[in-house]
Amino acid sequence: MSAATVTQASDAPGKAEAPILSLVNITKKFPGVIALNMVSFDVRAGEVHALLGENGAGKSTLMKVLAGKHKPNGGQILLEGKEKVFDNPKRAKKSGIVLIHQEQSLVPEMSVAENIFLGSLPKKWGNLVDWKRLHRESTEILDRLKCSFSSKDMVSDLSIAKKQMVEIARALVFTPKVVVFDEPTASLTDHEKPVLYDIINTLREQGVGIVYISHRMDEIFHLSQRISVLRDGEYNGTVNTADTNEDEVTKLMIGRSLEFDHASKPKDFGDNMLELRGLTVDGMFRDVSFSVRKGEIVGMYGLVGAGRSEVAETIFGLRKPSGGEILLDGQVAQLRSSHEAVAQGIALVPEDRKDQGLILGMNCRDNMTLAGLETVSKNGFMRPAAEKTVYDKYQQAMKIKTPGWRQKVGNLSGGNQQKIVIGKWLHTQPKLLILDEPTRGIDVGSKSEIHALIKELARTGYAVLVISSEMPEVLGVSNRIIAMYDGKVTAEFDGDAVSEDALVQAITGQYVTSAGKPDDQPAA
Numbered sequence: 001m002s003a004a005t006v007t008q009a010s011d012a013p014g015k016a017e018a019p020i021l022s023l024v025n026i027t028k029k030f031p032g033v034i035a036l037n038m039v040s041f042d043v044r045a046g047e048v049h050a051l052l053g054e055n056g057a058g059k060s061t062l063m064k065v066l067a068g069k070h071k072p073n074g075g076q077i078l079l080e081g082k083e084k085v086f087d088n089p090k091r092a093k094k095s096g097i098v099l100i101h102q103e104q105s106l107v108p109e110m111s112v113a114e115n116i117f118l119g120s121l122p123k124k125w126g127n128l129v130d131w132k133r134l135h136r137e138s139t140e141i142l143d144r145l146k147c148s149f150s151s152k153d154m155v156s157d158l159s160i161a162k163k164q165m166v167e168i169a170r171a172l173v174f175t176p177k178v179v180v181f182d183e184p185t186a187s188l189t190d191h192e193k194p195v196l197y198d199i200i201n202t203l204r205e206q207g208v209g210i211v212y213i214s215h216r217m218d219e220i221f222h223l224s225q226r227i228s229v230l231r232d233g234e235y236n237g238t239v240n241t242a243d244t245n246e247d248e249v250t251k252l253m254i255g256r257s258l259e260f261d262h263a264s265k266p267k268d269f270g271d272n273m274l275e276l277r278g279l280t281v282d283g284m285f286r287d288v289s290f291s292v293r294k295g296e297i298v299g300m301y302g303l304v305g306a307g308r309s310e311v312a313e314t315i316f317g318l319r320k321p322s323g324g325e326i327l328l329d330g331q332v333a334q335l336r337s338s339h340e341a342v343a344q345g346i347a348l349v350p351e352d353r354k355d356q357g358l359i360l361g362m363n364c365r366d367n368m369t370l371a372g373l374e375t376v377s378k379n380g381f382m383r384p385a386a387e388k389t390v391y392d393k394y395q396q397a398m399k400i401k402t403p404g405w406r407q408k409v410g411n412l413s414g415g416n417q418q419k420i421v422i423g424k425w426l427h428t429q430p431k432l433l434i435l436d437e438p439t440r441g442i443d444v445g446s447k448s449e450i451h452a453l454i455k456e457l458a459r460t461g462y463a464v465l466v467i468s469s470e471m472p473e474v475l476g477v478s479n480r481i482i483a484m485y486d487g488k489v490t491a492e493f494d495g496d497a498v499s500e501d502a503l504v505q506a507i508t509g510q511y512v513t514s515a516g517k518p519d520d521q522p523a524a
Contacts (some may be wrong), residue, residue, distance in 0.1 A: 020207075028072050032403040043210070045207045057230040107153045161304065220249075277289055280322050284307055288311055296464070297479050298478060365390075421437075437468060
């Protein structure tokens with residue numbers, strides 16, 4: 001690296017004081033794979049130490065070892081200079097180690113307050129739960145996080161973003177010494193992110209050590225003082241954040257720079273594959289009209305709650321429109337269910353791959369063929385050889401990293417899980433592919449591969465609709481961009497000509513013409 005010096009853990013840059021936490025030569029093995037190989041890592045009091053690496057590099061596994069969820073096969077955990085052995089997460093929490101999970105671990109059938117204090121409910125005489133105190137203390141924590149929901153709300157009624165705030169609230173119940181944030185903003189809105197940053201800064205001021213795992217480089221460079229990188233389960237160096245840049249960190253992670261192609265946007269498209277005419281679902285979105293041509297990538301951009309996902313779900317037959325029309329290949333389509341949508345050549349890669357796109361307890365092969373069982377079965381019986389052929393085809397084409405088809409999908413990295421979901425739908429041979437947040441929670445290397453895959457699918461004739469909350473992603477892959485605000489389409493841009501300023505104005509309620517020039521009047 002040119003501008004930053006990579007160091008080993010023992011002489012990592014930063015303050016001179018001893019670390020509050022040290023992981024020394026941690027090794028963790030799973031059947032058929034060494035997830036961590038002699039990894040060392042430390043964090044100091046009052047420091048945000050970012051831990052980066054591609055999906056599958058071992059970041060989450062290392063933190064689960066720290067939090068008592070995995071027992072290491074070798075190595076030491078030192079907390080304030082003393083060796084610790086955590087047999088379970090409860091013991092780690094009592095010692096001051098709190099992990100805020102990437103995968104939410106809430107109980108949907110319980111209230112927000114019960115989830116926040118799960119395992120440590122306040123008690124009164126007779127060992128009964130002190131409900132008044134429970135809700136009072138939960139409300140105090142929610143107020144600190146500036147949450148808009150109540151401690152008495154059921155978790156099952158909350159959005160993904162609000163559930164993530166409950167996860168964060170659980171960490172504040174304890175008096176933590178080290179807090180691990182594993183992709184904490186993956187489900188948060190732009191309004192909620194600054195609140196999280198304030199909480200992190202408050203914890204820093206209190207001397208808490210912060211481990212911050214994220215694929216979003218802007219967050220890493222905004223929050224952290226040091227960055228450590230894992231690659232293929234091994235430690236690959238530590239740098240001072242102030243002395244490095246995004247390109248150098250990316251090289252540490254994947255061994256190369258990423259060249260994002262914003263120019264190769266073909267102009268010769270086919271006829272309309274999808275056309276929406278005044279599509280409306282009462283209370284969600286209204287009068288939405290746009291088209292997607294064969295061979296074209298259309299991006300949908302807007303803030304959370306703008307109605308983008310609801311439009312996609314309606315196209316896929318999951319919601320019944322209250323007005324307007326959906327045309328496929330020039331013909332009005334009646335899509336009363338997702339089954340009918342699939343039969344007519346529509347595929348939807350959903351926003352939440354874990355809950356909506358995969359069955360985590362099933363193996364890779366069975367997940368891959370789940371959307372097209374009729375192609376791998378005969379007379380009601382599955383044909384294992386046919387299933388294996390399908391799996392092999394997409395595993396090779398999409399470079400899915402796994403020990404084998406028998407591996408449970410739940411054990412794969414986020415990037416490889418997403419490739420399984422995409423492969424599952426490609427197997428149905430769709431005409432229209434809808435991708436809702438296709439790279440959420442995915443490392444920069446896998447993100448680049450999926451972007452390249454999207455462009456290649458379009459080149460082969462697929463009509464592709466990409467919904468994303470990331471402006472660089474929308475600008476990087478889209479031939480046209482549809483901007484939405486408050487359930488309405490506010491502007492349509494050519495992918496080559498749009499400016500970031502115009503796009504921001506379009507998604508924040510200012511009227512913008514198709515030429516990208518803002519108007520003085522707010523959207524109605």
